[in-house]
Amino acid sequence: MGRRHRRSKVTRVVNLVKKIIAFFFSHIGLCALVVGYALLGAVIFKAVEGPHEAEIQELVKSAREKAVDVVWNATFRVNRLDSKQWKKTVLDEVKRFKTVCMLSIRKGYDGKEYGKQAQWTFTGAFLYSLTVITTIGYGNTAAKTYIGKTLTMLYAIIGIPLMLLFLTNIGDVMAKIFRFLYAQSIRLKFRLILWHKKRKAAKIRRANSLVSRLTRGHRVKADSSVDSFGLGAGADVEDLLTARVEMEQLEVRETAAAQLESMTVPISLVVFTMLGYLGVGTTIFKVWEGWTFLESFYFCFISLTTIGFGDKFPSTSVSNTDEAQEKLVITSIYLLFGMALLAMCFNLAQEEVQNKTRWIADKFRSKEDDDD
C-alpha cells in the first residue's frame, strides 16, 4: 500500500513535469522562453563586461594625462631654441601614446568618455545576447574578458539550438497563417467569379422565358419534345445554354477546390513579402541613422541573413540617451520578428521548390522510361 502510494506520487510528479515541459515548448511558452533567455543573457553580460569597459576607459584617460605631462616636462628639459630636438622627443612620446591607444582599442576601448557613453548598457547587452543566439554576431560589441568569453560560449551552446527550435516552430505557425490567408483570398476570388456566372445564368434564364413566351403558339410541340432528346429546336437550344452555364459554374468550383487542395503559395508572393519587410526596415534605419538607401538596405540584408559584418550598426553615433536605448530595443524586435518571417518564407519556398523538383524529376523519369 505504501509502495503503491509512492508510485502514484511519482507518476503524478512525472506527469506534472511533462505538462510543464509541454507548455514551455508550445508556441507561447517558446516565445516567452526565448525572450527570457535573452534577458537573462543581458543581465549576465552587463554584470561581467560593464566594469571591464569602465576600467579600459580609465586606462586610456590616465595614459593621455601621462603623455601630456611628459611632453610638458620635455619642454623645459630640452633647449627651447632647438626645434628639431624637441620635435623628436614629442614624436617619440606621441608614438608611445598611439601604441597604448591601439592596445586599449584591441582590449575593447571604443573611443568614448567614461560615464558619458557605454556599450554595455542593459539594452546593449540584450542586443548582444540576441546576436549571439541568432548567430548574427556583429562584433562591434564583443566579450573581452576571460569570464565573458566563457559565458558567451556556454550561452551559445544552449541558446543556438533554442533559437533554431523557436524559429522552426514560429516559422511553421506563420506559414500556416500565411497559407490560410492565401486560401481565403482564393476563395474570395472564386466567389466573385461564381457571382458573375450566376448573373449570366439568370440572364440566360430570363432570355429563355422570353423566347418561350414568343413561341407561345408552339407550346404543344415543345411539350411533346420534353421526353425525347434534342428534337425540338427551341427546347434544345434552351437546354444546351442552361447546361453550359451550369457546367461553367461546376468547372469554376472544381478549379477552386483543386487550388485549395494543392495549397502552395507561389514563390513570387514569398519574395515580395520578404522584400516588403526589408523595405520597412530600410525606411526606419534611413530616418534614424541618416544612412543612404543602399546602406540601410545593406544593413537589413546583412542582419537578417545572419552574416552580420558589423560595419553598419545602429546608434553608433548617438549618445547614451533614452532615445538611443529605445532604438536598440526596436532594432532587437525588428531582428527577432524578421528572423521568424525569414523562417516562414524559407518554409513556404522550400515546399514550392520541392513540388517543382518532384515534378521535374517525374518528367525526367518518364522521359527515361520512353527512351528505354
Add this chain to the structure above:
Amino acid sequence: MLNPMYMNHRASTPNPQVSYQPSTSSFQRHHRPSSPGISLGPPSSPPSLYNLQQIASATGVDQQNNDVEELSAERLNLYLDKEEGEIENLEEEIDETTEKKWWLRTKRWFRLALPHFGLVLLSIGYTLIGALCFHHYEKPYEQQLRNETSRRIGELKNRVMDQLWRMSNNGTAYSTWRQTANDGMDELIRDVFWDYTRNYMTPDDVIYGDGPIKWSFMSSIFFSWTAITTIGYGHIVPRTDEGRVAIIFYALLGIPLILVTIADIGRFLATYIIKLHHGYMAVMSFVTNSCLKCIKWACCWIRLPRRHIPMPTLELLQRTQKLYPNNNNPTVAATAASAGGGTGRRKKQQRDNVSDAGTFDNISEINDGSEGGENENEGEEEEQIQFDPSNHEKRVSVLFILLIMLGYVAGGAYIVRWWEEWTFFEAFYFCFVTVTTIGFGDIVPANVDWLPATLAYIVFGLIITTMCIDLVGSEYIRDIHFYGRSLGRQFMTIGGKVVHLGEVFGYVAFLQKNYGLTAEQLTKLSQLPEEYLLDCLINGRQPDLNWIGGRPYVPPDIYYFKWIEHPRTLSFASDRVLQSMESLDLNTSRCSTARTLTPREYYQKILFQYCKQLQPEEPIADIDN
C-alpha cells in the same frame, strides 16, 4: 460460410490461384493450434461486434464458431499479406538478375554520385567567382584609402606640434597649454579610432604607413566564404557601393547553395555517426546482458520449462493478456529471501531500462504494480531488452553529439594556435565562434600563409555542426511533438491502473511491429477507433484491421454504382479481394447502363434531367398572360 466465398474467388480469378493455394494449406495446417489459444482466455465480445459477426456469418447459432471463423479470417489476412510480400521479393530477385551488367551498375553509381560532386564543385566555383569580383572592386579603394589616411594623420601630427611649439615659445601658462595638448590628443585618439574601426587599419598602417594588403586574392576567397556561410567576421568588408550591391546579390544566391551543400554532406556523415553510436550501444547492451546473467546466476534461479509456442500470433495474444491480467496468477517462489532480493534487483534493472526508453514509464509501473509471477517478470524483462536496441537505433544521445562538437573545436584550437599568436583559450574561442557561425570578428586569423588550412577547418567544422544540430534538433522536435500531443490525450482506467492512452497505443504499435506487420497494416491499425483497440487489449484479442464498426463501406469509384450491397461490405476479406469482386459486378446486367458512361457523362445526363425540371415555369407564365 467463408470457405465457399474464397472458392468462388479462386474460380473467378485464375491468376492468383497459384499464390493463394499454399496460403490455404497453411491455413488448414494452423487451424488446429488456434483452439487451445481460444480456450486459454475466452473473450467476451461487445454487443456491436456480436451483431456484426451475426450479420456477416448469417448463422448466429454458436458463438464459439463465430470466434473461430473470425480468428481464422484474421490469420488468413496475415498470411495473404505475407504471400504478397514473397511475390514482391521474387520480383526484386528478377530485377537483381537483370542488373548484373557492369555498365548498368556504373551508370547507377554515376547517377547517384553526380549530384553530390556537382554541388561541391558549384560551391567552390561560386566562391572563386565572388572572390574575383570583390578583389576587383575593393582593392583600388583600399589603396586610395590608405594613402589618404596616412597623409591626413601626418598633417594632423605636424599641425598639433607646430601649435604647441609656438605656444611654448610665447611663454603661455600651463593650464592653457595643457588644454590645447589634451584637445590635440583627443583629436588624435578620435582619428586613430576611426581608422581602426571604420577603415580597418592595422597599427602598422597608422604608425608607419605600410602593412599587409587586405583585399588580396586569398583574403577575398576567405571573405566570400565567410559571407555565404553567414559567419561574417567583419574584419574586411566592402566599402564601395558596387561592393555592397555585389555582396547583397552574392549572398542571396550563395547562402541557399551553401546550406544545401552542407546539409547534403552533413546527412551523409550523420549515417556514419549513427552507426558508430549504434556500435557503442551494442557494446553497452552486451555488458548489461552479462551483468544480468551474473545476477541470475547469483540468485540460483531455475527457469521453468516453457512450452514452445509455434505461432507468433498466439504468443502475441499471451503477452497482451499478461499486460492486463483479469485475475492474479499464483506466485511461485523457491525461497522467500532470495526471491525477494532477485525481484528487487530485477525491478531496479527494469526501471533503468525504462528510464532509457523514456516514454513507457506508466506501462512499466503497471507491470511492477501487478503481483504476477516470476515468469511474467522474465517475460517483461525480455521484452524490455528486445525493445532497447530498436529504440536506440533511432536516437543519438545529446552528450555524444556535444562531445563530437567540442572535440572538434578543441582539436582545431590546438592546431590553429601553432600558426597564430593566440593562447589556447583565444583559439578555442575563435573556433567556437566560427563553427557556430556567430562570427564576431574580434579575433580573426592574421597569418595569410596559413589561410587555406583555416578555410578547410571552417568548411568541415560547419558540416559537422550542421550534422550535430540536425540530429539533436530532430530528436528534440519529436519529443516536443509527443509532449504537445499528449496534453490533449485522456487518462483512462484499465484493470484498476491509470494509463496514458498514447503510451498504450505506442506500446501496442511496438508489439505489432515486432511481429512483422506491414506499414499499411500499421496505418490501418492507427485508423481504428480507440474504444475498439481498448476492447481488444482488455480481452486479449488481436485487433481486426478491416473492422468497420457499423459504418457502411463506400468504395472510391462511387460513380459506377447505383446501389451498395450492404452484406458484402461487411465481410472480412481484404480490400484487394473486395475491389476485385466489386469490379466484376460491372459485367452483370444490373449495372449494364452505368458501364457505358464515364462519371462526367453520367453527371451531364443528370444535369439535363435537372434542366428539364425547370420547364413547369412556362404554364404559370401563360396563366399570368
